[in-house]
Amino acid sequence: MASLISCPHCGTRPKEEFAIRGDATPLRPSSMASDEAWHDYVHLRTNPRGRVREHWQHVAGCRRWLVVERDNLSHAVFSVTDAATEVDR
Amino acid sequence: MAYDYHAVHALDGTIGAIAERRANHLAVHRATAMAMVLASPGRVPEAAGILVANGDFEVRFSGPGEWLVLSEVHAPETLAAELGVRLGDAAFVIDQSHGRVALTLTGPDAARILANGVAVDLHADSFPVGRAANVLCHHISVNLARTSAQSFDLVVMRSFAEALVDDIKVMARSHDLSVDFATR
Known part of the structure; x- marks a missing residue:
């Protein structure tokens, strides 16, 4: 299994144990934000090549949401952190 | 009105026909007494301490602040209640025995x-x-x-x-x- 993700709670696991939600960079606007802000958040996505930040869920393991920073061309994984720690950022 | 319930194991009829023991x-x-325990926010060390302090429970890691607890001492019917009493509001307990x-x-x-x-x-x-x-x-x-x-x-x-x-x-x-x- 080529694609390995190092879960901070479970250790190194194959990507088959995870579900990918997608881009982790858009931040949810406040509930009363303008329609434009919500339109951006819901519909508009960049399509980058290279280093990306994504939300992955370890569904077959600890079931925690993780933020995986990886290269979507080479699938080199740079960092994996629990998404709960991102809340404080 | 009284009902008679017949307990059927999930694997009844698929295994158990041949009694043999190989290497x-x-x-x-x-029937195994099992329950999932999820620590209340911020009370992970407290819940872990209560679980580990008691030799009646076999505690298995499931996720951060979450454990699968098995017991050979307690019956499937009573384990979740026992855990609930010991843990109080330090954790949530869900019976998984069945x-x-x-x-x-x-x-x-x-x-x-x-x-x-x-x-x-x-x-x-x-x-x-x-x-x-x-x-x-x-x-x-x-x-x-x-x-x-x-x-x-x-x-x-x-x-x-x-x-x-x-x-x-x-x-x-x-x-x-x-x-x-x-x-x-």
């Missing part, structure tokens, strides 16, 4: 058999006795725990038990494996 043996437990099936794989090839379907390193140095983890066995999520050098406990969702036993039979095709209920 490697997969024992399916008929929701999951516990299996024990024992034998000199136990780790080799599991390695055919599980993607964690099961060498005794990296997965020592007492270690537990939620892992994917083929496409089924199981809680795997090492109970001795040559034996592993698997806890699986009840409705996946039959598929898991079939998978383990395939994984053990080049090894000598027998399958039976733990108590006949």
Whole structure:
């Protein structure tokens, strides 16, 4: 299994144990934000090549949401952190 | 009006016809007291301390602040209530005794058999006795725990038990494996 993700709670696991939600960079606007802000958040996505930040869920393991920073061309994984720690950022 | 309920195990009728014991043996437990414990926010060390302090409970890691608790002392009917009393509001307790099936794989090839379907390193140095983890066995999520050098406990969702036993039979095709209920 080529694609390995190092879960901070479970250790190194194959990507088959995870579900990918997608881009982790858009931040949810406040509930009363303008329609434009919500339109951006819901519909508009960049399509980058290279280093990306994504939300992955370890569904077959600890079931925690993780933020995986990886290269979507080479699938080199740079960092994996629990998404709960991102809340404080 | 009184009803008579007949308890049927998820694997009744699929295993147990042949009573034999080979070098490697997969024992399916008929009734195991089990519960999931999820610590309340910010109270993980407290809940862990209460669980570990009591020798009646076998505590297995499931996720951060989340454990699968098994007990041979308490009955399936009483474990969740017992845990609820001991933990108070430090944790949430959900009874799993009838929701999951516990299996024990024992034998000199136990780790080799599991390695055919599980993607964690099961060498005794990296997965020592007492270690537990939620892992994917083929496409089924199981809680795997090492109970001795040559034996592993698997806890699986009840409705996946039959598929898991079939998978383990395939994984053990080049090894000598027998399958039976733990108590006949």
